[in-house]
Amino acid sequence: MNRPRFLLALDQGTSSSRSIVFDCQGRIVTMAQREFRQIFPQPGWVEHDPREIWTSQLATAQEALNKAGIGAADVAAIGITNQRETTLVWNRGSGEPLCNAIVWQDRRTEPDCAVLRERGCESLVRERTGLIIDAYFSGTKLKWILDKVPGAREAAGRGELAFGTVDSWLTWQLTGGAVHATDVSNASRTMLFDIHRNQWDDDLLAMLDIPREVLPEVHASSHVYGHTEGDLLGAPIAIGGIAGDQQSALFGQACFASGLAKNTYGTGCFMLMHTGEHCLSSSNGLIATSAAQVTTTPEFALEGSVFIGGAVVQWLRDGLQAIKGSEAVQSLAESVPDSGGVMFVPAFTGLGAPYWKPDARGAILGLSRGTTAAHIARAALESIAFQSAALLQAMSRDLADSGGVTELRVDGGACVNSLLMQFQADLLGIPVVRPKVIETTALGAAYLAGLSCGVYTDLDQLAAQWQAERSFHPTMSRNRAAELMQRWEHAVAQTTL
Numbered sequence: 001m002n003r004p005r006f007l008l009a010l011d012q013g014t015s016s017s018r019s020i021v022f023d024c025q026g027r028i029v030t031m032a033q034r035e036f037r038q039i040f041p042q043p044g045w046v047e048h049d050p051r052e053i054w055t056s057q058l059a060t061a062q063e064a065l066n067k068a069g070i071g072a073a074d075v076a077a078i079g080i081t082n083q084r085e086t087t088l089v090w091n092r093g094s095g096e097p098l099c100n101a102i103v104w105q106d107r108r109t110e111p112d113c114a115v116l117r118e119r120g121c122e123s124l125v126r127e128r129t130g131l132i133i134d135a136y137f138s139g140t141k142l143k144w145i146l147d148k149v150p151g152a153r154e155a156a157g158r159g160e161l162a163f164g165t166v167d168s169w170l171t172w173q174l175t176g177g178a179v180h181a182t183d184v185s186n187a188s189r190t191m192l193f194d195i196h197r198n199q200w201d202d203d204l205l206a207m208l209d210i211p212r213e214v215l216p217e218v219h220a221s222s223h224v225y226g227h228t229e230g231d232l233l234g235a236p237i238a239i240g241g242i243a244g245d246q247q248s249a250l251f252g253q254a255c256f257a258s259g260l261a262k263n264t265y266g267t268g269c270f271m272l273m274h275t276g277e278h279c280l281s282s283s284n285g286l287i288a289t290s291a292a293q294v295t296t297t298p299e300f301a302l303e304g305s306v307f308i309g310g311a312v313v314q315w316l317r318d319g320l321q322a323i324k325g326s327e328a329v330q331s332l333a334e335s336v337p338d339s340g341g342v343m344f345v346p347a348f349t350g351l352g353a354p355y356w357k358p359d360a361r362g363a364i365l366g367l368s369r370g371t372t373a374a375h376i377a378r379a380a381l382e383s384i385a386f387q388s389a390a391l392l393q394a395m396s397r398d399l400a401d402s403g404g405v406t407e408l409r410v411d412g413g414a415c416v417n418s419l420l421m422q423f424q425a426d427l428l429g430i431p432v433v434r435p436k437v438i439e440t441t442a443l444g445a446a447y448l449a450g451l452s453c454g455v456y457t458d459l460d461q462l463a464a465q466w467q468a469e470r471s472f473h474p475t476m477s478r479n480r481a482a483e484l485m486q487r488w489e490h491a492v493a494q495t496t497l
Contacts, residue, residue, distance in 0.1 A: 004076035007450050008064065008237070009442035010057055012082040012166050013245065014103065014267040015314070017056040019064040020442040024076075024455055026465045028439060032063035039100060044107040044349065047100035050088050053166060054173045061233060072233050077224075077240030077453040078174075079445030082166035083267075084189045084244035087141035089152065089214070090169070092162050095177055098149050101166070102141040105268075105307060105349045109140035110358050116140075121207055128194045128201050130279060130288030132356065136305070138165060139191030143208045156211050163214040165189070167242045171225055174239060179226040181217040184298075185247035188290035193218070195290045196279065198298055221247070221292040222448040241448025243292040245441045246270040250301060251292040252444030253409045253435065254466035256459045261395070261405045263388055263424075264441065265414035268352070269309035271391040272301045273405060284394035285354025292444065294451055294459070302398065304353035304391030308346040308362075310414045312380045315348070322373045330417050333378035341366040343491035344379035351495065354394040360495040381420050386488040389427040393485075407431045411440040418472075426476035427484065436469040 006029065011018040017036065021029040034056040039047040065071065085104035090097045102108070113133045116125075125133050135141075142163050146153045155161050162172065165186045171179050187193040187200075192210060194201040200215055219225065221243040227236040243251060246264060250272045253262040258276035263269060272289075279288050279300040291299040313329050316322045323329055345351075347360035364376065395405060407430055414420060415434055425432040437443055450456045474481075 004074050006068070006070060006075050007446040007455065008061065008075050008078045009446040010061060010078060010080045010170060011245070011439075011442040011445065012053060012057050012080070012170060014083045014105070017053065017060050018442065019057070019060040020439055020446070021064050021068045021070070022443065022446045024450065026437060026443055026447070028437065030064050030067040032060040032067060034060055046103040046106045046349070048086065048103055050090070050097040050101050050169060053101065053169065057170060058232060065233065072235035072237050075237050076455050077238045077449035078228065079241035079447070079449035080167050080170055080239065081243055081245050081248035081441050081445035082170070082186070084165060084186060084246065085136055085138050086166050087138045087145065087163070088166065088169045089142065089145050089161055089163050090172070092160055092177070095172070098152055098161070099145060102144065104136060106141065107135050107349055107358060109135040109144050112140045112143060116207065124203060124207070125191060126281070128196070128204060129188065129191055130195050130300070131191055132287060133191070134356065135358065136352065137189055137191040139204070139208050139210070142210060142214070146210070156214050159213040161214050162216070164216050165244075167244070168216045171239060171242070174228045174232065175226045176229040181219060181225050183219055183221040183223070183242040183292070184290045185221055185244040185292050186242065187218045189244060195288070195300070196298060198296065220294060220296055222294040222452040224452050238453055240450070240452040241445050243445060243448055246272055246303065247290070247292040247301065248444035248448070249411055249441040250274060250444070251447060252440030252442070253411060254463040255409065256463060259405070260409070262409040262411060262440070265309055265384060265410065265412035265420070267309060267311045269306035269384060269388050271304045271388060271395065273395060275300045275302055280398065282394070282398050284397045285356060286391070286394055286398060287353065292448060294448070302395060304394060306387040306391065307349050307352045309384050309387070310412070311348070312344070312346040312383060313414070315346070316377060316380055322377060329377055329381060330419055332374050333381050334419055336372070336374045336378055339379040339382055340371055340375040341368065342371055342375045342379040343487060344376065344383045345491050345495050346380065346383050347495045351492065354390055355492060357496055363491065363495050365491050365494060381417065382423055384414060385420060385424040385427055386485070388424060389485060390488070392428055405430065407433055409433050409435065411435065411438045421472045425472040425474045427481050429474050429478055429481060432472040433468050434470045434472070436467045
């Protein structure tokens, strides 16, 4: 009997659901993608319809298999990777969601976070979870749903409700409600999970008044969670790996050892550096988090999160209507030699690391009569690099004793923009390396699934498959880069009144 030759990655992102079929050498065979609605009920609120998340993800999985001309028997395992922190609650009996999913970008629970800070809970949260108290994370979102949806808290106490991040919701649907589980990387983003013991924490649950009955089981990221219902994809397939999108990208970039770092340019930008079995506490606005784990031994990463990265290009398209499609931004930006002095701080939903300014709002500064849409487009692209450079500078300060990061591996949709990648290298002063497979978020999930199901033997085999496509080397003087970063920090200071 022939061994299955493919892996299927389900990549459920903030603005679209995608499915990618990989061969066992980590090469893309075929891909399918569907966008879904972004729901903005009030300023600062961001929601998704859980049913749309599920139906779009299932449709792309079916489409990807059809386009590849393969069936379930050809697939060794499924890996799931997902937008993190986005919070769902559903009824265990009916499978129906109680309300829309509250997206990671949503800021409605900032008042709850302020109360926790006033109560002096910050040291407990940082010590146990590696996180800071912020509306970004899932815990206060879950509390909001239990408090605000009529009857939710009572139903939760009776064990009738299930909470999960998007991976848990997809696993529940794929298995017909047989499995309610998550992995350590997603659990570590809830503000409820002790990353040192890999367990839900009773003190944190009490802090937010969360009943244990709603929580999923937690496993290693590379683990056979269960099998899909046969009628969904033609036959049951093992779900062999789960990881939050950024930890999955770190894994897909073969950053398995301490000191290796990557930056993902998606809706937001997320820079992670593997720190091995050492949980590094940041003094510069970064957070510690669980890395994707292939065993039960805790492994960690240092992370900085930018809330608005590639989403600024979506805003140029949909909000400002300066471009007809996202792919047009590079040519528009390249039509001018520089931004003409324009600085764009896209703080549409506050500023994340290293600033953590929840009240910040977007600002475009340095406008003149000569400013055109092209200058604003260039400034918008450059804002992605400026925010990422601020993250790496913070990371370097935390790593002062060990020499810092010497190269940055990049992935995500916006990393195909060579103008952006060159500017990123110029600001950072280190090489920026783009791999041949830039879909490393999905690739990481496929690799995790392949490890648990025997397709791969060890991490060395996966590291050997990673290949660079292009390296961008800095050409800007360090004085000029420092001057631009000073101008950026001045612009950031203008975003809160």
